Amino acid sequence: MKPRYSVFSLARNAMNYHKDWERAWRSPTPKPEYDAVIVGAGGHGLATAYYLAKNHKMTNIAVVEKGWLGGGNTGRNTTIIRSNYLQDPSIAIYELARSLYEDLSQDLNYNVMFSPRGVLMLCQTQHEFRAFQRTAHANRLAGLDCRMVTPQEVKEIVPIINDDPNCRYPILGAYYQPRGGTGRHDAVAWGYARGADAMGVDIIQNCEVTGIQRDGGQVVGLETTRGVIRTKKIGVVTAGNVSTVMDMAGVRMPIESQCLQALVSEPIKPVIDCVVMANTVHGYMSQSDKGELVIGGGTDPYNNYSQRGSFPALEHTVAALVETFPIISRLRMLRMWGGIVDMTGDRSPIISKTPVDGLFVNCGWGTGGFKAIPGSGWVFADTIANDRPHPIAEPFGLNRFQEGRLIDESVAAAVAH
Amino acid sequence: MLAVKCPVCGAEGDETDFHAGGQAHIRRPATHDPAHVTDEEQRNYLFIRINPKGLHFERWRCDRGCGKWFHAARDTVTMEFKAFYGVTELPPADVIAQAKGQWAEYFANRLTSESKA
Numbered sequence: 427m428k429p430r431y432s433v434f435s436l437a438r439n440a441m442n443y444h445k446d447w448e449r450a451w452r453s454p455t456p457k458p459e460y461d462a463v464i465v466g467a468g469g470h471g472l473a474t475a476y477y478l479a480k481n482h483k484m485t486n487i488a489v490v491e492k493g494w495l496g497g498g499n500t501g502r503n504t505t506i507i508r509s510n511y512l513q514d515p516s517i518a519i520y521e522l523a524r525s526l527y528e529d530l531s532q533d534l535n536y537n538v539m540f541s542p543r544g545v546l547m548l549c550q551t552q553h554e555f556r557a558f559q560r561t562a563h564a565n566r567l568a569g570l571d572c573r574m575v576t577p578q579e580v581k582e583i584v585p586i587i588n589d590d591p592n593c594r595y596p597i598l599g600a601y602y603q604p605r606g607g608t609g610r611h612d613a614v615a616w617g618y619a620r621g622a623d624a625m626g627v628d629i630i631q632n633c634e635v636t637g638i639q640r641d642g643g644q645v646v647g648l649e650t651t652r653g654v655i656r657t658k659k660i661g662v663v664t665a666g667n668v669s670t671v672m673d674m675a676g677v678r679m680p681i682e683s684q685c686l687q688a689l690v691s692e693p694i695k696p697v698i699d700c701v702v703m704a705n706t707v708h709g710y711m712s713q714s715d716k717g718e719l720v721i722g723g724g725t726d727p728y729n730n731y732s733q734r735g736s737f738p739a740l741e742h743t744v745a746a747l748v749e750t751f752p753i754i755s756r757l758r759m760l761r762m763w764g765g766i767v768d769m770t771g772d773r774s775p776i777i778s779k780t781p782v783d784g785l786f787v788n789c790g791w792g793t794g795g796f797k798a799i800p801g802s803g804w805v806f807a808d809t810i811a812n813d814r815p816h817p818i819a820e821p822f823g824l825n826r827f828q829e830g831r832l833i834d835e836s837v838a839a840a841v842a843h
Numbered sequence: 844m845l846a847v848k849c850p851v852c853g854a855e856g857d858e859t860d861f862h863a864g865g866q867a868h869i870r871r872p873a874t875h876d877p878a879h880v881t882d883e884e885q886r887n888y889l890f891i892r893i894n895p896k897g898l899h900f901e902r903w904r905c906d907r908g909c910g911k912w913f914h915a916a917r918d919t920v921t922m923e924f925k926a927f928y929g930v931t932e933l934p935p936a937d938v939i940a941q942a943k944g945q946w947a948e949y950f951a952n953r954l955t956s957e958s959k960a
Contacts, residue, residue: 680890728863770890771890828885
């Protein structure tokens with residue numbers, strides 16, 4: 427067992443000038459065979475491995491990653507955590523995730539800096555106001571702690587907001603989830619990686635999957651750039667690259683890969699202590715602990731694997747936020763980046779068994795995967811361990827596209843997830 | 844910025860002058876044989892998408908020009924357009940030859956079925 431991180435370990439290591447900190451996880455060479463292999467060491471993949479080991483005692487497992495862990499969308503999102511979706515299956519999984527985030531730092535012994543600072547979703551048209559009222563009713567029926575707030579309350583919560591009633595999209599109110607907030611995205615990946623590694627899970631980086639071996643209708647192994655790994659269970663959690671990996675097993679996916687961008691400003695003094703999402707004008711913003719404004723918007727409307735987005739999409743996002751927060755108009759932007767998100771037709775994820783025995787897939791989180799990491803890993807681990815969908819994962823099966831049982835969040839969440 | 848050119852009216856511009864319309868060459872099964880559309884075919888038509896890393900074939904609309912839909916071949920990694928062609932046409936033969944995986948399969952089937960007809 428690894429030594430726990432605590433104030434005492436910090437003091438002890440300070441005595442040695444911090445020279446003796448152990449590595450948080452090993453860099454093992456792949457074994458020839460595992461009980462299960464997770465493809466993709468992002469948040470969802472690492473959480474799956476962690477809960478497979480912790481909840482289901484499957485420790486002879488590996489996570490293979492073509493790049494470095496947490497280097498895809500886990501390190502590229504805007505770290506927003508909320509669960510106020512419209513449909514019951516979505517509420518169930520996102521609320522499971524949000525509630526797991528609450529004591530995740532204690533569970534992992536790794537500070538994921540979960541900060542329930544509140545998420546405010548602005549209503550800037552009558553239509554949006556009514557749509558959020560509907561969501562509010564649905565959420566209250568599901569027992570979520572959420573409420574509609576008036577324009578006056580919005581101004582109290584976010585004093586820098588533009589409350590001019592004569593602007594193009596005036597604030598008519600907002601939908602508020604006080605228990606939502608942000609987390610430290612890298613720490614979530616690192617905490618799960620450290621926790622899984624401590625229980626014996628092999629996390630193998632720089633190991634790209636090049637083929638999925640099958641015998642009859644059953645998976646028997648993975649071909650990788652570091653040799654063949656035999657296994658009877660494979661969980662594919664590769665977000666934007668899921669179509670490419672699933673194609674190796676002959677499974678065609680209802681997914682399109684697009685680029686979603688985010689950017690941060692130069693650091694400034696604290697001006698906003700919650701997350702504000704303005705879906706009508708198409709942008710969302712929060713402030714990191716370092717003082718940078720963290721800004722996100724919509725995806726480019728065409729397929730993209732390059733992790734670089736278009737300038738018009740950025741311009742659109744920034745224009746929307748300058749309208750909403752006039753004081754940020756002269757801020758300079760420090761960094762911008764893109765992540766490849768896996769969009770499904772109904773904007774809901776896929777957590778599913780597949781027509782190939784032993785092949786499981788967890789993808790389709792699109793623009794909103796970070797908030798779901800603990801819940802997604804929890805139910806996907808259960809699905810893999812027991813070879814049947816976890817009750818919360820069941821509605822998110824691949825067969826819903828054939829049966830017409832869509833979980834329509836594209837209307838409910840419109841743009842920003 | 845993408846450099847797009849409409850094959851119908853010849854207008855050139857970036858992606859803000861055009862509208863991206865998703866995957867090209869999708870056939871609605873009910874149009875051809877409404878009596879025998881399986882759930883699987885209907886699912887494939889509505890949701891299953893070829894999502895290649897590399898050469899892709901898409902629909903675009905000439906928003907600020909003639910307003911017509913057209914087809915384009917584009918690389919999803921380099922963002923480079925390889926060809927623009929009409930909605931009823933197949934891509935140029937040299938671009939078809941570069942297609943891989945599911946697209947190569949699609950064009951092979953399409954060319955065989957058309958040569959039979």
